[in-house]
Amino acid sequence: MSDTDAGPDGSAASDGGDGWFEVLPTDGPDDETESDEDAALDAAATRVRDGTAASPADWPARAVEAGAAADGAAYYDRLKAATTRATREAVRERERADDAQLIHAVRAMDDAERVANELAERAVEWAGTLFDEVDSGVEGARAIAARDPESDVERRAVSLAARAAALDDERAALAETIARIAPAVAPNLAEMAGPELAARLIALAGGLEPLAKKPSGTVQVLGAEDALFAHLSGRAPSPKHGIIYTHEFVRGTRPEDRGSAARALAGKLALAARADHYAGERRAQLHDDLRERMATIRARADADEPDVAGADDE
């Protein structure tokens, strides 16, 4: 936004930037074709979306003066067309990257992974009776899929293995998509949790808005509902963490401090979800606070066993 900070010189006051219509052609409309008109509208819509000015001005008069519109009425007609197109495009873009899409993507990824593994196991088990040296899992299925079948039965086993490998490719493609759209949907949450965990938290809560409304204690045990209800009916201790266990800050912390780490992480994740839902902007402070808090928690381990930790200092 360097152009909005025009500085203290006097010219900034009289001319606080250019109006949105500066990109419109100034020659008469007679010689314009329809595609010219559309290109001009496109440029104007882009300018409405991306442009800035330090202060407003009498844009209608200026536009007429500059020849971008014949009169006030023509100016407002063009403004109407440009703001409508700009807003429609911006809405469409922002909605395409919405939390519902993210939830579908993460659920589809889990389904693809589960089914790929099941099919791979079946194919591997079958192929083990037909070929020598068959490895297990999806990698085993990939090796089988590369074989040349020599009989009808072999053809079926090899084909099945190929399906499992293709499903695994689909899972990888879905993971890439999640990595791309999660930061657009929830910039703070995606940065703090990583795109996949961010998507899972949103999916478990049923959306970004419901997640933003959950207290941090709920965020902490999302995905551990079985353990939570076992605890509530008096059969088990309270769960320390749900899906956030997959986060390095929890998993990489020694067991006796994991409860603290999970609580601290969940607190910041809840704040990140609220910032994403209600403001939609990156909050650097949140991320700094979490790093500081984690350093404090992990320092406990060093304090407890200074001799051992000294040998392998991070």
Add this chain to the structure above:
Amino acid sequence: MSEPALPGGVERREIDGERRLATRGEPVYGEPTADGWRAWDPERSKLGGMLELGLETGLSGGETVLYLGAASGTTVSHVADFAGPTYAVEFAPRPARDLLNAAASRDRLFPLLKDARKPERYAHVVEADVDAIVQDVATRGQAEVAVRNARFLADDGRLLLAIKARSEDVTAEPDAVFEGALDRLREAYEVLETRRLDRYHEDHLGVVATPK
């Protein structure tokens, strides 16, 4: 209650057997209509509530308006029915889609997907010296938003502001919240009138102000 002065283009009409505030235009949110007039529900609109309660809004019809927090276009569609060029700023994409629909049949209603806290992002579009700013944004720092947008308002223009206490601080007493907001507001505006909108909107304060 004495009959307050309504802007030109806003009338009390008989709709569904009741005398109700109404403007003339395409219906937007399933409101009842009669003879081309659409009922303006004061319970769904802060500005509607302010008019119904008789605040001196200074609106006479035909003016240029900057509307901050247009949401789905419920209120701003009524404003565009009686006002002149109307700039509608809304930050959230989902309501903005409904706003686009409301704006479709109103050729002087300009929808903008912008953050009202960052006026420099739309100062290249919204003209200077608008006659009125109507503000209904449910974020923290509502007075701050009004102060930042004062640059758009003509010297004799009117700010018509609805302050929602719970957006500032859910735990504080509304009166304390309103006092704090008015203090901030007075740095850029002269406050002409305030009225609690509780009859239609709980814990909201209606404010009429003019630039200092």
